[in-house]
Amino acid sequence: MKKNTLLNAELSYVIATLGHTDEITICDAGLPVPEESQRIDLALVQGIPTFIDTVKATLSEMQIEGVIVAKEFKTVSPQLHDALMSLIHLEEELRGKPITVSYTPHEEFKVHTRNSKAIVRTGECTPYANVIFQSGVVF
Template structure:
């Protein structure tokens, strides 16, 4: 049995197979997911699992060097936006590695999900609660 916190088989496999600069999207319940992109659907009911809880679980195993966020997120859902930035900052402190955060329009964000290795759908119902993480290296 796994010793680390993340016990979801598909998520664990996804993270174990990431290469440097591969991208993974974590999204709310409403983001359209391209048919050609792997979907890991965690959504059970509205709010479960939460976006922030899913971020915490993924970051427990995934090394990131970048995050892409929709510009609208900060304005429309500032509390969730700040919570995401706090987790990214915490990750920087724990790993002693800089993480680049960039912002693009929501329309550009949706188009960019096509390049993700997978999209992880949560039960979150907060507008624009989406992020694309770029995989980093642990060395």
């Protein structure tokens, strides 16, 4: 049995196969997932798993260098946005490397998800609770 935090086989595999600058999306229950994208559906019921719990589990194994979120996230759901940004700042401190945060309109965000190696759907029902992580390197 896997000893590290992340037990979901699909998500663990995707993270293990990421190269530098590859992207994955973690999204709320309502974000449309393009047909051509790999869908990792973790949603069980409303709120389970949460967006933040999924982000924490992902960051436990993924090195990131960039983050993309919708501009609307910051104003429509500020508490969850701030919780995400706190995790990003903590990640910067732990890794000793800066992480670039970019904001884009939600419609552009949805188009950008097509570049993701996988889209991870949570049970989160908070508006705009979506993030694209760009893979970094550990050296």
